[in-house]
Amino acid sequence: MAKHHIETTVNGDEIEFLCETEETLLDVLRDTLHLTGSKEGCASGDCGACSVMLDGRLVCSCLVLGCEVGGRRVETIEGMAKGEKLHPLQQRFLEHAALQCGICTPGFLVASKALLERTPDPTEHEIRYWLAGNLCRCTGYDKIVSAVMDAAVTMRKG
Amino acid sequence: MRYEAPESLEGAVALLAGATGEARVLAGGTDLLVQMRADIVDPELIVDIKKIAETRAVTEEQGGWRIGAAVTGAELKEHARLKQAWPGVVEAANLIGSTQVQGRATLGGNLCNGSPAADSVPALIAAGAVATLAGPQGKRDLPVEDVMLGPRKLALRKGEILVSFLLPPRPPRSSDAYLRFIPRTEMDIAVVGAGVSVTIDGAGTITAARVSLGAVAARVLLVPEAARAIVGSRLDAAAQQRLETAARAACQPIDDKRGTTEFRIDVAGVLTRRAALIALDRARAN
Numbered sequence: 002m003a004k005h006h007i008e009t010t011v012n013g014d015e016i017e018f019l020c021e022t023e024e025t026l027l028d029v030l031r032d033t034l035h036l037t038g039s040k041e042g043c044a045s046g047d048c049g050a051c052s053v054m055l056d057g058r059l060v061c062s063c064l065v066l067g068c069e070v071g072g073r074r075v076e077t078i079e080g081m082a083k084g085e086k087l088h089p090l091q092q093r094f095l096e097h098a099a100l101q102c103g104i105c106t107p108g109f110l111v112a113s114k115a116l117l118e119r120t121p122d123p124t125e126h127e128i129r130y131w132l133a134g135n136l137c138r139c140t141g142y143d144k145i146v147s148a149v150m151d152a153a154v155t156m157r158k159g
Numbered sequence: 160m161r162y163e164a165p166e167s168l169e170g171a172v173a174l175l176a177g178a179t180g181e182a183r184v185l186a187g188g189t190d191l192l193v194q195m196r197a198d199i200v201d202p203e204l205i206v207d208i209k210k211i212a213e214t215r216a217v218t219e220e221q222g223g224w225r226i227g228a229a230v231t232g233a234e235l236k237e238h239a240r241l242k243q244a245w246p247g248v249v250e251a252a253n254l255i256g257s258t259q260v261q262g263r264a265t266l267g268g269n270l271c272n273g274s275p276a277a278d279s280v281p282a283l284i285a286a287g288a289v290a291t292l293a294g295p296q297g298k299r300d301l302p303v304e305d306v307m308l309g310p311r312k313l314a315l316r317k318g319e320i321l322v323s324f325l326l327p328p329r330p331p332r333s334s335d336a337y338l339r340f341i342p343r344t345e346m347d348i349a350v351v352g353a354g355v356s357v358t359i360d361g362a363g364t365i366t367a368a369r370v371s372l373g374a375v376a377a378r379v380l381l382v383p384e385a386a387r388a389i390v391g392s393r394l395d396a397a398a399q400q401r402l403e404t405a406a407r408a409a410c411q412p413i414d415d416k417r418g419t420t421e422f423r424i425d426v427a428g429v430l431t432r433r434a435a436l437i438a439l440d441r442a443r444a445n
Contacts (some may be wrong), residue, residue: 005162022162022205025192045193045344049259058262064192065263066185068162069207112258127358133345134257 005068010082011036020067027051029067030077038078042136049135052108053077059115061106061134078107081114089155090114091150097148101139109135113149121157125150164207168322176295176318177206183238184215184320186229187263189256190213206320213266213322217241222328223406225291228267228321236261236437245326246441247335247354251282254339254416264445270303273311276374280307283347284371285354286380287327294319304381316354321330332365333346333358334441336434340426342417352416352432353406353439363393363443370402370435371374374418374428375410382409383429394439399426403428 004019004074011034016031027044030036032116044063050064054076062077081088090113093099100106109132116123116131123131128149129142137145165171180203184430185191187278194200196206208214214229217238224241235241242249254281255264255278269279270290290301295318303324306314315321335356343376352373360366370385385405392398 022160023195034208043194044255046189046260049257052259055262058231059259060262061259064188064191064260066162066188066205066207069164069185069209070186114257131258134259 005071007071007153009073009075011075012077018067022066022068024067025063026053026055026065026070026075027062027068029070030062031077033067036077036079039108040104042104042108045117047134047136048105049079050105050106052111052135054111054115060137076111078111081110087096088114090117090152091149091153093148093152096147097144097151099140099144105135105137105139109137109145113152116149117153117156121148122153161200161204161397162207163204164210166210166212167378168211168213168320170288171208171211171292171320172295172318174204174206175320176256180204182206183270184208186265186268187231187260188268189260189264190268199349204255208267211322216323218283223325224326226266226322226324226326229265232261233257233258235266240262241286241422244329245286247333247337247356247438248279248286248288248326251337251339251352251354254278254337254345265323271294271313271315271321273309273313274348275307275310276352277379278339278349278352278373279375280379281352281354281371282335283326283354285322285337285356285369285377287356288323288324289327291322292319293322298322300325304379307378309377318370332349332356332442332445333362333367333445334370334438336441338437339431340430340433342416348417351375351412351423351426351430352379352435353427353434355431355434357362357389357438357442359393359439359442364433365389365392365394365439368435370406370431372406372409372427374425375412377411381411382406384409389435392434398434399435406431 040050042050182204183202185207216229339349339352354371358367368386388401388405407428414420
């Protein structure tokens with residue numbers, strides 16, 4: 002069967018790609034579009050390393066088919082920094098040493114950004130629940146939660 | 160594997176009815192894609208129903224609410240009026256998976272995945288929700304408790320899809336609640352789930368109730384005996400005891416790594432009582 006021809010928007014750029022039905026959005030991002038910031042951890046929606054925004058919703062790109070995203074809006078970790086200028090979350094993750102191996106980090110950043118856009122002043126409890134679908138095997142989470150809380154303060158100041 | 164995303168119910172039904180091999184409906188994909196990856200299912204045809212308007216809408220209908228089968232948990236959470244009318248249904252849907260899963264997972268998918276531990280199903284059954292199906296012979300309505308026949312077994316006929324749910328009109332002083340037990344605080348599958356919906360009169364006496372239990376039998380159970388145990392009462396201690404006993408008597412759970420038979424039966428009583436108390440409190444506030 003012929004491949005699907007998909008036209009979509011990724012990080013504000015209009016793009017098109019070809020994909021097989023079986024290919025997930027994560028496969029397309031990494032292997033076809035060479036946007037390798039989104040990671041494959043579990044490939045079953047449990048770890049959140051592949052988190053992206055789809056039409057403004059946080060989703061696991063491993064649980065979306067590439068052929069589903071035609072005409073929709075995809076945002077990935079690659080769209081987070083503005084040129085050389087890091088997003089406040091990225092800056093705070095560095096300052097708080099909220100990463101070690103770094104595999105989970107893009108997913109945590111995308112998920113945290115989604116939280117702070119909706120909830121500019123989250124409690125620690127809200128952060129921990131919102132990020133329950135992002136697994137980190139290195140940090141023990143406390144540094145991540147502190148970084149998100151600190152980034153929220155920065156972002157509220159604008 | 161073929162992927163189709165028809166924009167009409169007729170189109171979706173025709174595709175499914177005409178399928179020669181295994182065909183699957185795709186809503187949020189949070190079960191289907193995992194099962195495809197694990198080689199549990201290997202469909203020849205995937206019919207994505209999200210472009211069909213009827214599956215994506217939440218609308219008021221005849222004093223009740225119609226919820227499209229492909230409406231996501233995140234969308235339900237943001238619907239203030241639906242949440243006010245049916246807090247138990249919305250809180251049950253919102254317990255499924257993570258924030259990421261909530262962005263995709265749907266009520267229709269939760270039911271059609273055919274798991275006895277599906278969180279939203281006891282809440283829907285307690286709510287008296289009716290599922291609207293569309294098939295080659297047209298539309299038909301089926302109470303949610305009659306949709307699932309057993310693990311992975313549904314009452315849907317070839318070519319039929321689940322389009323939407325209708326939650327009935329709510330009398331004054333009515334509310335609902337859903338509770339589940341899991342061994343951690345989130346991101347797990349119910350060991351027991353309990354949904355309770357009640358209506359009370361001006362004096363606080365329960366005039367109508369529905370009770371449903373998940374993960375304690377081969378399908379999600381409607382437990383009319385448990386409802387009868389509290390109708391006519393104000394959920395005093397004796398009525399709570401009758402409710403617990405009736406809920407436990409309905410359980411026929413499996414014994415597995417996530418919970419023993421004895422544990423599940425015991426917890427079913429406790430959760431049913433607690434869910435009923437929450438539903439009652441909410442009904443008093445309405």
